Amino acid sequence: MRDTAARTRDGDAGIRIADGVRAGIISGIHPPGTRIRQEDLAAQYGASRVPVREAIRQLEYEGLVTVVPNAGAWVVRLTLAECEEIYRMRERLEPLLLRYSAPLLAPEDIDELHDLAEQITATGDDTDAFLTLDTAFHLASYAGAHTAQLGDLVGRLWNSTAPYRRAYVSSWSADARRIAHEEHHLMIASLRDGDTAEAERILAGHIRRTRRHLARTPEIFDAAVDQRTP
Amino acid sequence: MRDTAARTRDGDAGIRIADGVRAGIISGIHPPGTRIRQEDLAAQYGASRVPVREAIRQLEYEGLVTVVPNAGAWVVRLTLAECEEIYRMRERLEPLLLRYSAPLLAPEDIDELHDLAEQITATGDDTDAFLTLDTAFHLASYAGAHTAQLGDLVGRLWNSTAPYRRAYVSSWSADARRIAHEEHHLMIASLRDGDTAEAERILAGHIRRTRRHLARTPEIFDAAVDQRTP
DNA sequence: GTACGCCTGATTGCATCCAATCGCAAGCAT
DNA sequence: ATGCTTGCGATTGGATGCAATCAGGCGTAC
Numbered sequence: 001m002r003d004t005a006a007r008t009r010d011g012d013a014g015i016r017i018a019d020g021v022r023a024g025i026i027s028g029i030h031p032p033g034t035r036i037r038q039e040d041l042a043a044q045y046g047a048s049r050v051p052v053r054e055a056i057r058q059l060e061y062e063g064l065v066t067v068v069p070n071a072g073a074w075v076v077r078l079t080l081a082e083c084e085e086i087y088r089m090r091e092r093l094e095p096l097l098l099r100y101s102a103p104l105l106a107p108e109d110i111d112e113l114h115d116l117a118e119q120i121t122a123t124g125d126d127t128d129a130f131l132t133l134d135t136a137f138h139l140a141s142y143a144g145a146h147t148a149q150l151g152d153l154v155g156r157l158w159n160s161t162a163p164y165r166r167a168y169v170s171s172w173s174a175d176a177r178r179i180a181h182e183e184h185h186l187m188i189a190s191l192r193d194g195d196t197a198e199a200e201r202i203l204a205g206h207i208r209r210t211r212r213h214l215a216r217t218p219e220i221f222d223a224a225v226d227q228r229t230p
Numbered sequence: 231m232r233d234t235a236a237r238t239r240d241g242d243a244g245i246r247i248a249d250g251v252r253a254g255i256i257s258g259i260h261p262p263g264t265r266i267r268q269e270d271l272a273a274q275y276g277a278s279r280v281p282v283r284e285a286i287r288q289l290e291y292e293g294l295v296t297v298v299p300n301a302g303a304w305v306v307r308l309t310l311a312e313c314e315e316i317y318r319m320r321e322r323l324e325p326l327l328l329r330y331s332a333p334l335l336a337p338e339d340i341d342e343l344h345d346l347a348e349q350i351t352a353t354g355d356d357t358d359a360f361l362t363l364d365t366a367f368h369l370a371s372y373a374g375a376h377t378a379q380l381g382d383l384v385g386r387l388w389n390s391t392a393p394y395r396r397a398y399v400s401s402w403s404a405d406a407r408r409i410a411h412e413e414h415h416l417m418i419a420s421l422r423d424g425d426t427a428e429a430e431r432i433l434a435g436h437i438r439r440t441r442r443h444l445a446r447t448p449e450i451f452d453a454a455v456d457q458r459t460p
Numbered sequence: 461g462t463a464c465g466c467c468t469g470a471t472t473g474c475a476t477c478c479a480a481t482c483g484c485a486a487g488c489a490t
Numbered sequence: 491a492t493g494c495t496t497g498c499g500a501t502t503g504g505a506t507g508c509a510a511t512c513a514g515g516c517g518t519a520c
Contacts (some may be wrong), residue, residue: 004511012503013504014503014504047504047505048504048506049505050503050504050505050506051503051504056510069511070510070511070512071511071512071513127492
């Protein structure tokens with residue numbers, strides 16, 4: 001019952017808890033391996049444990065927390081293999097999502113993508129700025145898609161790897177960053193041309209290259225918070 | 231407190247409810263549009279409404295029920311566009327899953343696939359038998375994969391469309407069925423050859439063809455049970 | 461000194477109970 | 491006769507309380 005939101009008992013308030021915890025996980029406040037206690041969250045959000053349980057279940061199905069019956073919940077810790085699996089899924093799904101989105105992007109939407117790509121190029125080695133803008137760029141490229149499940153799924157996959165992205169993006173060389181920037185611009189050019197198939201290929205390559213780089217920095221997945229993680 | 235399972239309060243019993251309802255949806259007992267009341271399920275499974283709520287939430291995240299706050303839950307009803315979207319996702323994801331599985335399939339596993347394919351060929355126009363065996367065949371082809379998320383996701387996608395599969399498979403011509411059988415055998419041959427890439431291509435084509443046929447039978451998505459479905 | 465067993469504390473899982481919301485229908489006014 | 495309003499019933503959302511389970515620490519036996 002501390003700071004957050006004062007007892008809106010209208011619609012459905014267990015979602016607020018899930019939103020808050022999700023934000024905490026993505027932003028790195030709750031690193032992988034952190035223990036999640038129901039009563040703590042209940043107190044923090046001024047709610048009972050019932051909606052907290054629902055929130056934890058939701059986050060479990062989003063792949064952000066691990067629930068062990070009669071034991072508790074922890075922020076998911078990924079192995080390198082699991083993280084690669086997520087990237088392989090993204091490599092196949094995001095081009096499909098782009099295929100849904102591309103035909104419905106207006107020229108001004110593509111201009112906005114161009115602006116974002118320019119800002120990304122200008123971030124230099126400010127990792128936080130890069131992460132924020134890169135996420136915004138890709139999500140904006142999917143803004144045209146009206147999908148029932150695919151868009152949400154891609155968002156969940158992004159969130160799943162969010163705690164690790166900071167670590168390995170900061171390990172990129174200047175050259176690796178430059179290639180990412182160029183791929184962004186190539187994709188924009190293909191979108192402006194109306195060549196969706198080529199944009200799909202560039203995007204798939206973009207994700208694949210990131211995955212391969214990831215495989216070369218396995219040390220990211222070793223250290224962690226460890227609070228009795230199963 | 232009727233027939234089902236007598237109060238096992240050990241581990242986690244809300245999952246039992248989800249399993250039961252899921253089976254009912256997949257098997258067609260609860261057709262799309264059916265209203266789901268919490269108290270009914272609670273009485274049916276001899277539990278309180280709390281685990282029922284969790285079960286409904288779980289099924290919502292699996293894409294099997296639609297929950298409207300302060301209103302209730304219904305078995306998901308798909309539009310043709312939504313069903314096509316699921317097939318497009320499967321078209322990209324299942325070849326990836328096969329890529330994980332194929333190298334770990336032993337020769338005897340492939341023999342089993344061959345047996346299943348033979349049985350499928352022998353079903354003639356027995357739709358129920360075809361559905362059961364076809365599901366078994368594809369799941370068996372994925373048995374080698376040890377994935378954290380991909381396998382479960384593919385299973386969920388299959389389940390989502392299960393209520394509609396019966397209807398459109400029964401509309402297949404003898405020719406359409408024969409093509410499916412041949413694709414099964416082609417895939418087996420590629421797997422036995424160790425040519426995973428070719429098996430992937432055949433599988434993608436198999437799913438794509440099914441999706442295209444689906445688009446030609448939109449009448450499946452019209453009629454339904456309708457119990458105040460939103 | 462080591463291993464096993466018991467006991468206590470903490471945490472989760474479920475049942476029961478109360479409050480808020482929504483849908484529907486009857487009644488009234490126009 | 492039709493449209494709007496108001497009240498009631500039904501159903502969901504949330505809070506509290508109790509039972510069961512698991513982890514860790516201590517004591518005892520070998």
